[in-house]
Amino acid sequence: MSGNGDGKKKIRWNSTGFLRLGLAVETIEHGGLKLRNINIAHVIEGSKFNSFHLSVLLWCIFLILFDGFDLVVYGAVIPSLVEEWGTAPSVLGLIGSLTLVGGLIGSLLCGILADKVGRKKVIISCVVLFGTFTLLTGFAQGPVDFALYRFTAGLGLGGIPPLLVVLTSEYSPKSIKNIMVGVMFSGYSIGGILVSLLGMKVIPDLGWQWMFFIGAIPLLSIPFLIKYLPESLYYYVEKGEYKKAKAIVKRLDPSYVPHEQDGFKNDLQSVTGVPVVKLFENRLGRTTTMFWIACFMGLLMVYGLGTWLPQLMVEAGYPLNSSLLFLFSLNIGAIIGSICGGWLADRIGSKRVLISLFTFGAICLILLGFKPGSIVLYLLVAVAGAASIGSQNLNNAYISTFYPTYIKSTALGWALGIGRFGAILGPSIGGVLIELKLPMYMNFISFALPALIAAAAISFIQDKYNSSKSSFNGEFQQWYEKID
DSSP states (O other): OOSSSSSEEEEEESSSSSSSOEEEEEEEEEETEEEEEEHHHHHHHOOOOHHHHHHHHHHHHHHHHHHHHHHHHHHHHHHHHHHHHHHHHHHHHHHHHHHHHHHHHHHHHHHHHHHOOOOHHHOOOOOOHHHHHHHHHHHHSHHHHHHHHHHHHHHHHHHHHHHHHHHHHHSGGGGGGHHHHHHHHHHHHHHHHHHHHHHHHHHHHHOOOOHHHHHTGGGGHHHHHHHHOOOOOOOOHTTOOOOHHHHHHHHHHHHHHTTTTTTOSSSSTTSSSOOOGGGGGGTTHHHHHHHHHHHHHHHHHHHHHHHHHHHHHHHTTHHHHHHHHHHHHHHHHHHHHHHHHHHHHHHOOOOHHHHHHHHHHHHHHHTTTTTOOHHHHHHHHHHHHHHIIEEEEEEEEHHHSSSSSGGOOOOOOOHHHHHHHHHHHHHHHHHHHHHHTTTTHHHHHHHHHHHHHOOOHTTTOOGGOOOHHHSHHHHHHHHHHHHO
């Protein structure tokens, strides 16, 4: 126990006693009463994984699943659209990019709205928006209305992933934060797997339209989201809704007994409206720039391959069903990369894992261009999935743990915002490559280069300034005290 020197306020750091968790509990003596001020960051980071954590994780997996479904479904139906409408690949690539422009706008707007009205309301609104216009996409009669519906659906889809990353990260115990985010993002790849499995049966038998009808299923979940999806504990504390905050703390730590006088300390929202310039202070400038480059290249790969892998394989002479199996392999690899990579990152560090994944992925993408045997081919596609989608998922988790709490949301939001420009560029590059009729190996080399650039960017990140390694000690403590 240590005091602040005035004899009235005492800070108690305990691993047992007040709560089962290892918390920082500020006990304030006022008028003969002992008031408790609970540090919610320590409540969450020191919590033991239980049914509440699982419910947050499962809801986020469910929602990110359909975000992944939407990414891959467009690539799966492109061959059908070319056959039915005769649309040029460059135009289809532009439509894919237009959807992501909508996603970029949605991401920026939803981040601002979430700070004002809460993450839960914005997430549910996004589900309504993208579900409705995904349903309408199935009724499109040509490229123009198809593009309009896809753009509007993108507004909703763009707002969901950043909010789910933050919500999962905020409710993750510190010891498993990387793997929690990795498992959550595996839902993204499960959505891609569903596209490939359903597409092999649905597209030939029912038509491409039914893939979008299936993609609108989240509309049915709205009543359940309203009832069961939790709001951010940080948001409740920031808005002074302490009764709701206490209920969540009780679910995080069943040994907690709420008191009427209990207050909360909210480190994450200590500063509101943090300007982006803060990401370049305290020797973080180089790291921030490298994260932005890695996100740009990572999302270029994710959306480029997700949109054009089936068509690339068709161009190489594979039948559509075989091409959809490649999409299946890509997303299986992404799941393995996200979960195993997250597990490794919690043990040996995110930096080493990301450099390895991006590098191996680049090698595998280059080898894909030389048409190896079937078994080797599927294996290479799986590693490419781990290196693209899996690596981007791990990079999101890395960013969410690297920065001090008061700029964490700003850091992740801006990195994903910059990355969205890569996502917009990816589908357009794929369409241009196919129209150029380049040798197959050149197409895959074009997607391997971003992986190598991302690996190089990660290697320049200065891990010695990682706030998760210093916690409330050293330089991070000094940063926090400067703004307190």
